[in-house]
Amino acid sequence: MQQWLKGRNAKIFAGILAALLLGMLAAALSADATSPLTRAVGFVFSPLQTVSTKIAGGLRGFGGHFVSSGYYQQRIEELELELEGYRAQLVDFEIYKQQLESYKGFLEIKEKHEDFEFAPATVIGRDAADAFRSFVINRGSADGVSVNDPVIYESYLVGVVKEVGVTSSVVWSILDPRVSVSAYEIRSREDGYLANTAALSLSGLSRLSGLDRATTILPGGIVCTSGVGGIFPRDLILGTVKEVLDQKTDISSYAVIEPGVDYANLIDVFVITSFLGQGEAE
Amino acid sequence: MPTKEQRFVFYRNALAFAVVVAAGLLQNSLWLPEVRGARAFILLPVVCVTALFFSVPVSFAAGIAAGAVWDIASTTPDGYLAVYLGFSGLLCAVLVRRYMRRSLRTAWLFCFVFSGLFVLIRTLVYASYFDFQGIPALFFQFFLPSFVYTVLLCPVIYAVLNRLYSILSDGFEKYKLVNRRIK
Incomplete structure (x- = not known):
């Protein structure tokens, strides 16, 4: 162990660690909170990151093809039932809206002629x-x-x-x-x-x-x-x-x-x- | 206990009543669109065509039923349309059984005559409200176009009712044939 510490590799390791710590200190003190190392790595690898994310997204969709059709059938039925409920509510809404419009007119005449x-x-x-x-x-x-x-x-x-x-x-x-x-x-x-x-x-x-x-x-x-x-x-x-x-x-x-x-x-x-x-x- | 034949006759007659009542309700709902102010009086061809397929009493009763349904919405005195359509059905049934054949031409002729008579009577009745001043406008702008519209619909009504009434009859004829063979 003592021999390793005295060797060249230990000195290189210490240097890298010091650089990282200095980078962290610089990131903490800088306005955009990033170290020079992060900025350099990000500049090089961000396009690759974008491509990787897009591929991952596509693979997620591809995986849907292997889900059983029974699952989708059930989901379709649930959604259709929900849609039917919304349609019925919409019909009721339109009916009430129309009735309200006609009752507004009659209310005016009732107010004019209380008898x-x-x-x-x-x-x-x-x-x-x-x-x-x-x-x-x-x-x-x-x-x-x-x-x-x-x-x-x-x-x-x-x-x-x-x-x-x-x-x-x-x-x-x-x-x-x-x-x-x-x-x-x-x-x-x-x-x-x-x-x-x-x-x-x-x-x-x-x-x-x-x-x-x-x-x-x-x-x-x-x-x-x-x-x-x-x-x-x-x-x-x-x-x-x-x-x-x-x-x-x-x-x-x-x-x-x-x-x-x-x-x-x-x-x-x-x-x-x-x-x-x-x-x-x- | 009614025989199968009696039951068949009952169902067939019930179908005739169901058809005329349904036609009456559709007519009162103005189900068919107006064409330049002209309306179709579909009960007239329905009663005439129905009379081609049924006995005289059933045709008379179906005509009365049709007129009664029309009377619900009519502004003429109650019962007038029941009487008119009842006698239309009666006359059509008698003529077909004694002198004429059951065919589209016969149905068309009946529809033409009874619709024309209906339109003429109605125009004259209305004319009495206007002291005869309103006859030309009423006849040429409403009743004549409606008469033409009604007569033009007759072949369609004949085709539909011919098929409908024949289904039951064909089915029963097949049943009788099978039974005769078994016996």
């Missing part, structure tokens, strides 16, 4: 042979619905109940020529009544008749129910004025009204089962 009593309903069918957009709802006498109850969508009047079953009812839309609604234009306060023609109804439009020849109603005006007759409450929106024309058969004018509701896509509606003044002809 209204509603029955929510869904459109479940339509008469193929009816040209005027009548539809069937899933509420009937068991839900308090009766003939001549108005049907609304948000603040729009869409129709009136004309046939009532126990659990379903037929609603005639306001485009139907058999439906007559007394109305007025909100800016000019002029009174009129809805009297549809086949041509206008087929185009999805309505007609406000009985206006003066010197009417001041302009396109863009909003037409609402006037409440006369006791069937429809006041201030339900019928639509907006598209144009004002002179009647050919007499000295009155009429306004072409565009309803604010898309009947083809109407799904959720409300039936007003009771309101103040219902059944009282003014």
